[in-house]
Amino acid sequence: AAGGTGGHVFPALAVAEALQRGGFDTLMLTDRRGARLMPPAGHITLPAGSPFQTGLLRRMRAVGALAAGTFAALAIMIRRRPRVMIGFGGYPAFAPLLAARLLGTPSLLHEQNAFLGRANRLLARWTGNLAISWDDTINVPPAVTTRTLGMPVRATFFDSPALAEKALIDKTDNCLTLTVIGGSLGAGIFADLVPDAISRLDAPLRRRLTVTQQCRAEQQTTLLARYAGMDISADIRPFFDDMPVILANSHLVISRAGASSVAELAAAGRPALLVPFAGAMDDHQTKNAKQLESVGGGQCLAEAELTAEKLAAHLSAMLQDPARLAA
Template sequence: MSQARHYVLAAGGTGGHMVPAAALAAELVRRGHRVALVSDDRGVRFPGLFDGIQTHVLPAGRLAGGPIGWLKAGRQMLAGRAMARELYRNFRPAAVIGFGGYPAFPALLAAFAEKIPTIVHEQNAVLGRVNRLVSGRVAGIATSYDDVARLKPGPKVHLVGNPVRDAILDIRERPYPVLEEDGIFRVLVTGGSQGATILSQVVPDGLALLPVHFRSRLQVTHQARIEDIDAVRAKYAEHGIPAETATYLPDLPEHLAWTHLVIARAGASTIAELTAAGRPAILVPLPSATDDHQTANAREITRAGGARTVAQSAFTAAELAKQMQKLGLDTIALQNAAARAKNCGRPHAARDLADLVESIDAPTAKLPVGVPQRKEAFA
């Protein structure tokens, strides 16, 4: 075991940032290190992700709302930077690791001011705004995809993958659920930590269009936004489709383990979990995502044959029913799609990211095994 050190993880409050941060935190703690989390009000309240981890809320404004909004955001960022500097003087981190999102920005600015080594991790296939702003000053950039838009390769760019929870990695060791021609067909519908209204509007009606012999086999688990949940329940009841509905699924890994097909957004953590577990999917990227990064996220698994991607503008009940029949009526093809999704997974992402973190504050250390370099320059 390496010498025990202190590390600060800084992440915005959405699941896409918090889940990989939590996976890295767990790995670093396993190695005997002490970890602190810096986030916003949402991030520090994520259920079950950071139990036992020291947490801090920093003010972090969003650059929106015109000149007045920018001024307010600037003041909040400066306040967050000052608070982070105070934290670092007491906690004395060996490195600060940013996972994107606005709360990571003041934390990284404070690290630059205190001359603390920094790394950022990019979950998406497009370099995010905060990571773009700091890319020239950090010691390392860890990526989830081999090809990341807005990022040119360089010696400090390392492909590690997107860390997922241990409970998801456990699914990888289990076989794809047995799918008999007349057996139960389990479908998991999830819009990620924020939910997705379009899935709630389309999926129940799309499943209702399936042939009777297929529809009668369905068992659905549907995670929906709180404002959509009653309408979703009513639609499934109207169509006579057995469905468990919830606004949050604390036992999502267990649902994923038994699922034959996932219908979801294409957020970074969703893709990482699908590929780690090996589950085929129908993906509907969020069209308003910054730089259309969800469409970029879905390309690798879609090209490999592990998923089908449908633009939200084309995602209708009829289109979903068509895609479901193409995937679901051929049990061998569905199993093959599951295997192709699994082949896209990077199950050692947390380990490789932790290796990189441990090496970054030791300039003479060799790069950890399994963390490849790429050639220089940033967009």
């Protein structure tokens, strides 16, 4: 059970793929947002509502959606008889996990972030078992048994042909590829900040750049025009379904610090400038970024303090240092 953002959905897909390779049948239960990130087959979309909504009307709607989702999940589970339910956090996992509890189906939770989210904190009290990605995950209830299993990453990040050849990328070649990703929902701030920063780079360095950037659909035309105005070749898309290839051919990545993004960057071995989303629940993205920074996988840049001038300085330092690009 997973939904909402790619941070919950992609590790769920990774586990489902691994189970399928082992001969198990799997079924994904998700919400409308999560369904957009999943293959056409193998999932069912359920109504989902957050139990943490504020305001009477919103809370009533959420309770109604949660009840509808729970009844739908119960019907599916009675029909399919699953041996185990695995939840990956976020409020779309509530209904399936509640249904599993009502039916006595064994359940397991996985927490992707370095800070246990509110949904998993509540659900963990039901299951008693929690798989975590980081040894020092914060906010785990004392009575919950944890086991560090790491962050599931889709196999394509490890065994795609492009990644297998990533060692052949010439880090001292005249062309440098900068990739900008904002998570499955995009990051509007990068549409202004990154081109502004690039425009401040010295001309010889700027001429070496090609840019691959994820943006929101309404920003695509403007971004293409801005890079064309700087004579920079750019691949601008709202969503990349070939992310393993994109990362494999990147010299440097600017990224949010959702759990999936951090894990995929680590698997691909690409150095990154991480800009945690300031509005993330419990500031979990900063904790994720600090974890990767602590092992030399990137730099954490606080969004509130980041300007185009500061980002340009970081880009200039990184892009002109082959040793850091090879990190």
